[in-house]
Amino acid sequence: MRKFNITLMLCIAVITACLGVFLFLAEPRGIAYWATSLLSLLAISITSVAYAIRLINTNIKSAKIQATISASYVITIIAAAITGSSVGSIPYIMQSMEVDFIAAFDYIWPTLLLGGAIASISYVLAHILISKKSINLVQS
Template identity: 35%
Template structure:
């Protein structure tokens, strides 16, 4: 299951990078910035989880399913969070407002979805480190 998780995470990374490259080549950048920011969040979250899985051993199907579910929560919440942050330049340009008024329009969304994105990653780190420490102690004895 660990291999499946890594393959899913790396596939999301590659697909997001390809979609971002296509969007960058085709786009009117202020209008495409929310999508670019959201795709960048998918790449960053996927790489972070993949590195976490590579560095920490977690045996068992339950733990890997938990990590996969936490990963899905992180990518969904991170996608919305970064997409909302990407709206700031578009809002500034389309409505002729400054940075702070444009940021004031999206801060609730950023907080609402940013906390679950970061929290689920922190929970995965805590779980995998605790699990790795438990595996190390039993193997030393």
């Protein structure tokens, strides 16, 4: 299951990065239209790479631990995608409402704070779980 998780995470990272590049190159209307999707895809890609790197450096083969890490990964990418799309919506808010950056940021800061906290906490808990199990494997 460990190899499956690593493969899945790296595939998701590559696919989202390719979609982001395609979106960047194909959208002629300007940053306000593609920033939301691009930053959401970027957040998913970075999160996937971070989880894959963390799993590559371990030797945990327990199905329960891998399932827990997969659940944590799903929670993290959902929260990261929401956070990324919120940040990406700032140019659209600025353009459509004709406000400056600070006024646009006032609309998204609760989502940014909550999504970032959920993603960070989920990743840190997975990291702690992996570290704890890795130490137990070394001691045995």
